[in-house]
Amino acid sequence: MNIYTAMKGKKIIKLIAIIGGGVVFIGGIVIGVTGYWPVARVGLAPITYGMFRENFTMADHFYRSNIKITGESDVIMDTKEVQRDLQRATMDALIEGILIDEELEKRYSETDLEQLIKNKTEGIDLQSKEMGKATGLMYGLTPGQFKELVLLPKAKQEILEGNITLQNGVFNDWLTEQKTEANVSVFVPALYWDGKGVQAR
DSSP, X not given: OOHHHHHHHHHHHHHHHHHHHHHHHHHHHHHHHHTOSEEEXXXXXXXXXXXXXXXXXXXXXXXXXXXXXXXXXXXXXGSHHHHHHHHHHHHHHHHHHHHHHHHHHHHSOHHHHHHHHHHHHTTOOTTSHXXXXXXXXXXXXXXXXXXXXXXHHHHHHHHHHHHHHHTTOOHHHHHHHHHHHSOEEEOOTTEEEOSSSEEEO
């Protein structure tokens, strides 16, 4: 192999490395922009930035709406302490939601769970104009988003609470135990998992 061939080979390898690095970099940007970048993990279940952002925005809107109803200014919501605590509460709720989902999958078949959820939510008319106005005003959500972010998680929690109560258990005790035993990682710099729940730095 002459010197020219060796140099040509090195240039090709370098070019491949640059292209490969560019693909990874662009892929990371796309994942981040589209909201698929994981900000936490519960076992093997990820919590993506999109999930976190959507739930945080909803919670922020909800509390601002409640403050405005009283005639007060919502400027307090803009403080670092309040925003950080809202981030903490949002992440904690998402982690609890995953734990609840995993437990329901153990206790019910998919068909039975779907029927139980339907029974819990069938009395709520998401198609009415009044519901559309209410979900938009209070949560900043469409009725469809309200169903996914508020209604279904609440229904699932109530179903599990009822099941645990029937077995002479206490839901909060179960949740505390599950959070203690869960393998949780939080990747948001402002938050961390202390072994029992999410805390703000």
